[in-house]
Amino acid sequence: MAVEVAGGPMKGKLVVRNIGLLLSGDLGEPILDADTIVAVDGRITAVGRAKNVDGDKPDRVVDAKGCTVAPGLIDSHCHPVFGDWTPRQNQLGWIESCVNGGVTTFVSAGEVHLPCPAKDPIGVKALAIAAQRTFANFRPSGAKIMAGAPIAEKTMGEEDYAEMARAGVTMIGEIGLGTVNTGPEAKKHVDWCRKHGLQTIIHTGGPSIPGSNLISHEVVLEANPDVISHINGGHTALAPGHICQLCEQAKGAIEIVHNGNEKAAITALKTAMELKRTHEIIIGTDAPAGSGVQPLGILRTVAFLASFGGVAPEVVFCMATGNTARVRKLDAGLIAPGKPADFVFMDKAQHTSGKTLLESMSLGDLPGIGMVMIDGNVSCGRSRNTPPADRIPEVVGH
């Protein structure tokens, strides 16, 4: 069972030293010339070479043992319900399992897997507000879960969105999973959301399960949401030409998910990068789903896009961290002063043919995770889910 971390951020000074490779999450400089991170009260205060940063009088020291450190991964697209339980596959502890896959922040694309969710405006609003509230406090293994993502229904009006925004809801779930599924209708709801400060996302492609809808490229273009959710389908993708058209013409961020069409993912990746929209590519799992819970879904997608897509792994890591944080307005995703001390420690997996972690990922192998920290607290040690890492970090002092 998942364990709630109620203690809040680590108190005091954390020093992470002997970092072999530091990935920033920032496309401007994906690899930092640094081997040490200092954090105070769960937030990064300094990043640099050991001799240049103040590592004196630490309350906790982590010896990275030469491992790679990256910002905690962000899943830009998942479907929590309540607690660490998914009725979609009747599974407990899936969020905690994903923390073992390096994910520290989860963004809900709609709590749609609740059995028989409400469809009437009052019920939709109540569910969204309840989900936002409960997940703001529920931290399985320390994970941060942004939830409360209502699904647009035709019976809803502008005042419904205004009321949710006032109540603390910051986004909506995938347009198209409810009764709003045409271009003009979707645009109306997106415009209301934008007016009231709610982020908008739209299901893209064929129906995901019986009862959901096709959302074509025309609908996406007319609706103009903030995020083109799973541009590679969830799972049924649009035609390659229509994916290219969205990359060229749609303003929303380009989201690639694990539980989508892999070939379409590569089409979207290459097209978006050719169009110099690399900073707008973000990564999600779309789990839990018919394809199941994917504890390693973000890591697998990073390795997939790096290997089949031929993109430098350190760049793909930015898509799974800093890009998502910027697009989805999250306080996370970067190794930089002021940001939360959310770290994933990785090393090349034992017996990979790659000589380094980055090379192993370019070959399509997964890295091994040796530790995950959230707000300066250790959420897990050696991952129970990844292949074993060559080296793992160690907490050497308190």
Ligand SMILES: [Zn+2]
């Ligand atoms: Zn979807």
